[in-house]
Amino acid sequence: MTSPVPGAGGSDTHSPGRRILVGRVVGAFGVRGEVKIESWTEPRSAILGYRPWTLRDARGGERELIGVRGRETAKGVVAELPGVDDRDAAEAMRGTEIYVARAVLPKPAQGEVYWVDLEGLQVVNVDGRLMGRVSHVFPTGANDVLVAREGDREWLIPFVRPQYVTDIDLDAGRVTVDWDPDF
Template sequence: MSAPVHGAGGSDTNKPGRRILVGRVVGAFGVRGEVKLESWTEPRSAIFGYRPWILRDARGNERELMGVRGRQVGKGLSAEIPGVEDRDAAEAMRGTEVYVDRSALPRPAEGEFYWIDLEGLEVVNVEGVALGRVSHLFATGANDVLVARDGDRERMIPFVRPQYVTAIDFDAGRITVDWDPDF
């Protein structure tokens, strides 16, 4: 999921109807209908605090769901989903994506924001050269990376403040970076 990262300011991107992919069913757990769950929230178990869930299956069918219960199991998560009562039904859910409305996420603390709020912002370098728009961010362990896409071209810019990411202006919809446009 889009984890909070330190930044300047916050954004008002709690737009109604905007959905955030927070996890996915990766298989069955046990014989009583529990599912194994992959979560992109931080911490992973926070996925159980967001409600309602919108489940989207491989065909694109969606349903809203309340009443999910879950727990940490070893290094993973398991969940009890209402109406899923045996292993076959749980296994049939493999690949089902779990979404929540953006408005279900807590407001970021002052000076923090969610990665999802950066997606779509214009990226320009300190000289004003347009480098594209934020496609997504990912973690590498050493530092996070911002991916700016301009047509078929992708630029991977270390999300290191203030060395490479010098400013984030949500009102203008722009991120300024200290980055060579030819790189």
Template sequence: MTDSGRRILLGRVLGAFGVRGEAKLESWTEPRSAIFRYQPWIVRDPQGRERELAGVRGKESGKYLVAAFPDVNDRDAVEAMRGTEIYVPRSALPPPQPDEYYWVDLEGLRVVTVDGVPLGTVTHLFATGANDVLVARDDERERMIPFVQPQYVTAVDFEAGVVTVDWDPEF
């Protein structure tokens, strides 16, 4: 998929906040309130229905964000949105800083060791708290490689479509 067609999952609706139609949101942006800058959103409800949504306002409140959706003004309507995912086109996000990456941009890249041994392709990444982990899969196995630069991830070359790692292929 091209960058213009890629979507980035930025957050989701956790449920109602109060009785006036406000919602608790989980955001994976940094800072988390930045999610409100990337509108319009493409929202996908738990049944898979999608629509575009603009004009959402919000603020931080403890460990969540509290959001007010246009034309939603009661708790039941917000509860019906529980689990709704919030996406934006990849093109709506600012370019990453040097040596920073959007995980979605790494997905699908080939992974090779510093000695040229292929380890598969990047299927996804996840956070552990200590560091992020890159998951590379080939036909035979899956490898979890700490995304620690330059110790384990020595280079990312988007033009060549390759992530080079200092990793034992047998591990």
């Protein structure tokens, strides 16, 4: 498993033009217009290497942003956004989501997969019983958890390979799990 990058909308989760939510602005940093970034990339400073950014504000307005500069500090990632020149403008960016094209993320290492690439895949158990589709994956500290949903039913499956997640076939659009669907 590689970077826990959450997914972002769209019905075709594997389309080449798909955008991925990688972080958000959480406030102003200093008085010169820098912003604090909550990054969901691993490492968290990797967000600065993915370009261009598409920013989405609380009202759903979007704009592409080129020329972001930033750095990692002891308290997180700080960025300079073009056109944001003072603390008031930086504070007005609070809550803005940061998206990048899925295509700019590096290819996962052999045997690894981005969480976002699992979203929407069909989940079947080793006996061939359909358990819905991958809704999302989240960390717990001990291990990651794959969430499969079918209608109102939801399964929380420890993302432990190969014990519970026995196979991932991105080409076939399927995750096979060793999990009792009645559990």
